[in-house]
Amino acid sequence: MKKNVVFFEVRGGSDKGKDGYRPDTMPMVNALKAKGYDAEVIFFEIGKMDEIYNYVKNNAIAYVSRINPGNLKEENEYFDMLRKLCKDGIVPMPHPDAMIGYGAKDALVHLNDTPLVPKDTYAYYDMESFKANFPKTLAKGQRVLKQNRGSTGEGIWRVQLLHPLTKPVDSLPLDTEIKCTEAKDNHTEIRKLGEFMDFCHQYITGENGMLVDMTFLPRIVEGEIRLLMLYDKPVNVVHKKPASGGDNFSATLFSGAKYRYDDPSLWKGLVDTFLSEIPMIKQKLGNYDLPLIWTADFILDTDKDGKDKYVLGEINCSCVGFTSQLELAPKVADEIIAIINRAKK
Ligand SMILES: Nc1ncnc2c1ncn2[C@@H]1O[C@H](COP(=O)(O)OP(=O)(O)OP(=O)(O)O)[C@@H](O)[C@H]1O
Ligand SMILES: [Mg+2]
Numbered sequence: 001m002k003k004n005v006v007f008f009e010v011r012g013g014s015d016k017g018k019d020g021y022r023p024d025t026m027p028m029v030n031a032l033k034a035k036g037y038d039a040e041v042i043f044f045e046i047g048k049m050d051e052i053y054n055y056v057k058n059n060a061i062a063y064v065s066r067i068n069p070g071n072l073k074e075e076n077e078y079f080d081m082l083r084k085l086c087k088d089g090i091v092p093m094p095h096p097d098a099m100i101g102y103g104a105k106d107a108l109v110h111l112n113d114t115p116l117v118p119k120d121t122y123a124y125y126d127m128e129s130f131k132a133n134f135p136k137t138l139a140k141g142q143r144v145l146k147q148n149r150g151s152t153g154e155g156i157w158r159v160q161l162l163h164p165l166t167k168p169v170d171s172l173p174l175d176t177e178i179k180c181t182e183a184k185d186n187h188t189e190i191r192k193l194g195e196f197m198d199f200c201h202q203y204i205t206g207e208n209g210m211l212v213d214m215t216f217l218p219r220i221v222e223g224e225i226r227l228l229m230l231y232d233k234p235v236n237v238v239h240k241k242p243a244s245g246g247d248n249f250s251a252t253l254f255s256g257a258k259y260r261y262d263d264p265s266l267w268k269g270l271v272d273t274f275l276s277e278i279p280m281i282k283q284k285l286g287n288y289d290l291p292l293i294w295t296a297d298f299i300l301d302t303d304k305d306g307k308d309k310y311v312l313g314e315i316n317c318s319c320v321g322f323t324s325q326l327e328l329a330p331k332v333a334d335e336i337i338a339i340i341n342r343a344k345k
Helices: 025-034 046-059 075-087 096-103 127-140 193-199 218-222 264-284 323-343
Strands: 004-009 038-043 062-065 091-093 122-124 143-147 156-161 177-182 188-192 211-215 224-230 233-241 258-262 293-302 308-316
Touching: 004 025, 004 046, 025 038, 025 323, 038 046, 046 075, 062 075, 062 323, 075 091, 075 096, 091 323, 096 308, 122 127, 127 143, 127 193, 127 211, 177 193, 188 193, 218 293, 224 264, 224 323, 233 264, 233 323, 258 264, 264 293, 264 308
Parallel strands: 004 038, 004 062, 062 091
Antiparallel strands: 122 211, 143 156, 143 211, 156 177, 177 188, 224 233, 224 293, 233 258, 293 308
8 A cells, every 4th residue: 555645835935944844744744754654745836736746646645735825826726636636546635625615714604504603694705795785784783704815814804883773774875884893903994884895895806705794793802712623633722812902803813812722621611512513514514524634713602591602703724733732743643544544444
């Protein structure tokens, strides 16, 4: 049996260490070697795609994708190559369509008929549906609009009315004054609804363009809770508390949120509920095998009986790192081997 595991990376980008690799890549390569597997890193380059494809097809048993989508212009071509490798029987970590299914913001909409996500969560792929529905959802209460591309809070907007409604309405007029706060840095702008929706065209247009419209969860001020998952096991919890004050709502690091790292045993209720929901999540997001390393973020809400309830805010799975916990590398290698063994059974 072939025993070569290929790690795909791309040259450049702010996620690289001094050796030119992502800092958590070589620890995985070395841990696999220590366990009797061959492992190597291949830098994806569009000009060498055919050569790379043939080499991996003929020499590898599995691949691990370590490419941050923001660092790769030719993501579609890269995904097409991965799809071909999957068809050739190379074990995917993860399948490109799993990266899309779990990682895209509209994963929330695919889960809006489960307890994980509020029912009134919508995705817009064109301006017509956005302009038709958003004035209605905003009329019911504060919303968060999330673009799909970008990260660290860019194009993630908390939207609220500047002046509260004096009586309920079904839909808001386009000249309604709104307060828009961006998660990138918690800055707030006063805008008009119609003009702001036009401004959001940039998020909807082009490849993978979409906007997700979700209710604003005020308990975000208590923090966002990130589960770091190694396949089906939680290995770390990050509690991210937004900087206090004003309309601040962002749990992203550069906006000034404070991070605390906890052992998953301290979050037993959340962890147990989430683990029980994983089969359903998997089925709703396309039935692909779970990603090797991924995260799920939760925000507290209150259910109708006044009890705490966790709402899923997003999943990341394209290139989640464990650089701050490199001692996990042998465990990750064991998980890679287990995934290969299950796939090749
Ligand atoms: N429904 C919501 N209610 C309240 N706050 C929210 C909501 N959704 C998102 N946020 C806040 O906005 C921040 C950014 O949103 P989100 O994590 O979805 O976007 P992102 O830019 O993809 O972030 P990341 O860099 O973590 O991938 C969250 O960390 C959270 O603080
Ligand atoms: Mg996030």
